[in-house]
Amino acid sequence: MRALAQLIACDIHPLNNVAPLRFLKNEFGLDQGRIDAWYHHWILEGFTALEGMLRGTPYAFGDEVTLVDVCLVPQVYNARRLRVPLQRFPKIVAVDAACGKLAAFDKARPENQPDAE
Numbered sequence: 169m170r171a172l173a174q175l176i177a178c179d180i181h182p183l184n185n186v187a188p189l190r191f192l193k194n195e196f197g198l199d200q201g202r203i204d205a206w207y208h209h210w211i212l213e214g215f216t217a218l219e220g221m222l223r224g225t226p227y228a229f230g231d232e233v234t235l236v237d238v239c240l241v242p243q244v245y246n247a248r249r250l251r252v253p254l255q256r257f258p259k260i261v262a263v264d265a266a267c268g269k270l271a272a273f274d275k276a277r278p279e280n281q282p283d284a285e
Contacts, residue, residue: 169228169229169234169235170235171221172218172221172236172239173234173235173236173238173239175214175218176214176218176240176243177239180210180243181239181242183206183210184207184210184211184243184246189203189206189207204250207250207252208252211243211246211247211250211252212256215254215256215257215260216256216257218257218260219256219258219259222236222260222263225262225263225266226263227267228240233270237267240260240263240264240267241263241264241268241273241276244260245264
């Protein structure tokens with residue numbers, strides 16, 4: 169379980185958070201299409217590895233929410249925001265849907281934050 173959480177938190181998220189994406193734009197002059205391609209590449213690489221390792225339903229490891237679910241849901245949110253195709257990842261999509269039915273995950277959505285724009 170920790171290995172999967174670390175895959176998300178250490179291998180996927182750092183490459184795709186705002187600071188690296190701004191760096192690609194500001195330091196390397198990449199246009200939005202190339203930045204999106206970077207983002208898509210790393211999400212698809214990480215999700216491909218993750219999809220085969222998820223073990224349970226409705227959540228990543230069965231009947232209880234774990235750290236894997238907590239780490240995964242924001243990455244799925246961002247993947248959708250940047251229009252990454254998720255058809256190849258039915259387990260990931262199912263876990264995200266199950267988590268989305270829980271009040272804690274709903275309250276944590278970016279658009280539900282007091283500073284959301």
